[in-house]
Amino acid sequence: MDYGHDLLFGTFLTPSAANPRQVVQLTQLSEQLGYDLATFQDHPYQPRFLDTWTLMSYAAAATSTIQLAPNVTNLPLRPAPVLARAAASLDLLSGGRLNLGLGAGAFWDAIEAMGVPRLTAGESVEALSEAIDLIRELWAVGERGAVHGGDHYPVHGAKRGPAPAHEVPIWLGAYKPRMLRLTGRKADGWLPSLSYMQPGDLAVGNARIDDAAAAAGRHPGEVRRLLNISGGESAEQLVELALGDGMSAFIVSSDDPAMLERFAAETIPVVREAVAAERTRTGHTAPGRSARALAQRRDGIAYDDLPASLRETAVEPGDFGYRTVRSTYMRGGAPGLVLRPRDVGEVAEALAFARRHRHLPLGIRSAGHGISGRSTNDGGIVIDLGALSRIEVLDEATRRVRIEPGARWGEVARALEPHGWVISSGDYGGVGVGGLATAGGIGFLTREHGLTIDRMVAADVLLADGTVVRASAEENPDLFWAVRGAGANIGVVTAFEFEAMPVGELGWVQLAFDATDMADFVRGFGATMQASPRDVTLFAILAAGRGGQPPLAQVYGVVDQPDPDTIIERLQPFAQLAPLVGQSVQLSTYAAVMANATDATHDGQGEPRFRSGLLRTLDDAADAIAALIASGATPWFQIRSVGGAVADVAPDATAYAHRDAGFSVTAIGRGPVFDQLWDALATHFDGLYLSFESRTDPALVAQAFPPATLARLREVKRRYDPEPLFRDNFPVA
Incomplete structure (x- = not known):
């Protein structure tokens, strides 16, 4: 049985206090050798061991790419509410590299000696089940309402946060039936040790997990199968464990550098190649989004028709990253799909997908600060241009600069400062270039240098029909006229060209x-x-x-x-x-004045x-x-x-x-x-x-544009967007 997960290889290191630097050096060696994961025993009652969570923080600072995990956390000695914040903090500090292994507790004599009341086996499983729910709830920063616990963690009104940097998977060290069923119901991974298993135990464990997952409405493949191994296993054994028993992560329990080097050089490549070849032959893949995530999809969106190029970065309501993209600075949103294209071609594909969903609201977002809140919606599609953020000097002599819409004005000011240039651009560095540069741009240098749009000399515009055209005084001048003040009605600007102005202190x-x-x-x-x-x-x-x-x-x-x-x-x-x-x-300097923005996630509430x-x-x-x-x-x-x-x-x-x-x-x-x-x-x-x-009364459009201007805008709109696709940001049609 193969569940299709990508293969991971890791190390299982002893947090020995006898030589504190050695375990950190082994973590660094694991990273250098190409291991995906470094894991550490967690026995807080062991006087000869370093504290695992302190060690992982130190190891995270000493590495840059390798994932980290406790193998596994001794839950009775790590209270769940505090553990949730410790895990989220380490994940944030490490750049999203933490995986959370949990155990219900073993060696109860030692645990009890640390002052923790002894639990029965059943109570331990109940406490672990409650802890999983509580940890995830404390991480769910975007959710509303107070956090409440249960019998083992009787928290009442605990505050959520911080949220981890990524969706931290919870892996359970499980062997007995109740723990295996809990793994199937709630966990993201099963993490046993091969040395504890008898022949047939992996198949029995998989079956129990699969049955429990199915009963909970989950696809069994949502649970990754990991395995602590000795490192002495042959490549053939590991291939069989991967393809026959569904194991997709092999964690070598050894503190011997030579052994870790040998395994990385001789075993890992063979296993990867053999498993990849068999999966290519059979076409076997992982199940994709979880059943919980799929259940949160909104009506009217053909999610499965999304082009492959957009799937990797798209965010759906059930995805972990949804809380960071759903809202704008001022407005709470609940879009059905946020597309995050990485280049102009993908923007065109995103727009084509939106054309096939004309019945839904469409928001175009550069940075999401916009006071009007129009770059989010409820149940519709948002095209987030944040990845298109390049800033390029085209001509030093004429001070011509090319800027993509996802750049922020604080970044633009920093990029232009070494040249002694400036483009007047609002009063907040966190504003995206695209929104402000198509609306007007009233900023701190307006009286001297005009609006932001007054420094624009050209723009590349993706039209509703999917074509990209250049707009300037010489090329498509009517489009260039419209983009400067009503651009949200006409198309998606994928790049602007400005003539910057000289500035000093x-x-x-x-x-x-x-x-x-x-x-x-x-x-x-x-x-x-x-x-x-x-x-x-x-x-x-x-x-x-x-x-x-x-x-x-x-x-x-x-x-x-x-x-x-x-x-x-x-x-x-x-x-x-x-x-x-x-x-x-x-x-x-202008750059210092505009350095007034934070990187905090936009979390607007309600309607501005x-x-x-x-x-x-x-x-x-x-x-x-x-x-x-x-x-x-x-x-x-x-x-x-x-x-x-x-x-x-x-x-x-x-x-x-x-x-x-x-x-x-x-x-x-x-x-x-x-x-x-x-x-x-x-x-x-x-x-x-x-x-x-922020109001949406159509009469406001007539106040924003004088009659002759509005008549001309409507003519341009009929030419470039005759069946209005861009109709959700103060439409002129």
Whole structure:
């Protein structure tokens, strides 16, 4: 019987305290010899042994590729809730290299001597079963609700996390019927030692595991079969154990370097070649996704029709990695399938798959930070472009740069800094290039260098029909026009070309004001900003007073000057607006300013409640803004300065047409008070910026694009996407 798993070879090392460095050196040797796995005995009551979990941490730091595992963890002396966090931590620190071997407990006299109450054989199995559930639940960071245990682990409300770096398999050291049945029901692997087995025991054990797995609704092949061996077995014996008894991992129990070298050189290649040849002859493969994962597939998606090139990286709802891709920065999502193409050809295949599923929502994601939350959905398809992240300088003389959509703006700033270049790009380094560069791009250098789209000189666009075309002023100019401001409607941009601008050191400004007279502050900020030189671009976040404190205005942004005196001179008019309660002005670089993002997984919850509007000035809207802030109905209200170089571009030059706007305002909130006060403020708007708008009312499109612009967009849409495929991100059709 062959369950089809890829073959693994490992070492089973003694954690001897007599020579602490030896076991680490043997782990390093195992890695150098090409072993897949290094495992360690776990006998915490043994005074002549190192602590196994401390050892594994040290061994992980001393190696880089080999997988690690306790063989097997003595569960009674490693309480499950703590073990779950220890295992997740080691997996994270090692880059996803941990496998968790568990045992119900043996040598009870020694265990009891360590202060742990003795359990009967039945109680030990019950405790192990409960531990498996609890460990997995503590790892399930994306799940909601409190964690509760059972009789052996009576936890109540324990918090989940951290999540391990990969789906850590749980292997059980099992011999007796109850343990074998538990293995079939819940474990990912069976890990006995051949020296403990009698002839026929492997077949009996497999049968019990298979029957229990089938009764639990699992495919028997979901349970990997591993075997501790002496290393003296012949290659022929191991081939028979692999093909006849289903063993797919052989772990050599030896601390002899010469023996490990000999086995790696003489036995492993022969076994691999013989098993591979037989599997090629029979076409035998592993079962694939587990029954649990398959049960979580969403209706309406032909998962089995997914092209082979996309299967390796695709993420389904039942996959371990789903929690890291389901949501965006602000919005909780539950897509039915997340495709993660690695090149333009795979993006085209992903789009073709989406065309065959036009009945489902489709999200295109570059980094998932988008405030609107449109790059996830419920039950649909998401095409995640994160793997397309190259940044390439095309021409030093013209400062032309080619950037793929999955790159993040913080990465772009770092890549351009050695050249002394910059592309204005929002205010957060974690934003993906693709989303911002097709919508507009209001950032810290906007007043000086324009929107992000104003530095674009060309784009490669994958159209709805699967063709890739180049868009520029000379090639497909109508498409180039549309991509700059409404790109999400037209196609998937697989690469942008920008003309960067020179930049040196600049002033990074953070000021805090007592804004007791909020309306007066807003008017003053607006007038001062519009009167400032273009090298000044400042934003403001306004908040109501709390705990007896006055309302606060936090002003931050950039003065693109390298001279401290000039920076201070530029800021003097702002310092007069209201009492300063905090200030920080420092020389910095644009890359340092944009290094404000983390690598944390996006874990948005629910629906974002962002609203957006564009204003020519702040004068007439100041009272309405002050009223909204004073109500306490919005925890976030931001004013972004536009104007300056943005207005140098003709309104009909790009699909972003509101070139006369001096300010973009955005707020988050909910409830009737917020809605009423926002509607009052909206009477002053002249357009809105869709990137900061989470509502999906079709009427918003008419506010975002003036009539002539919208009419032209619809004509371009009819030409390039006549049967709208791109319809889930503020569609113009």
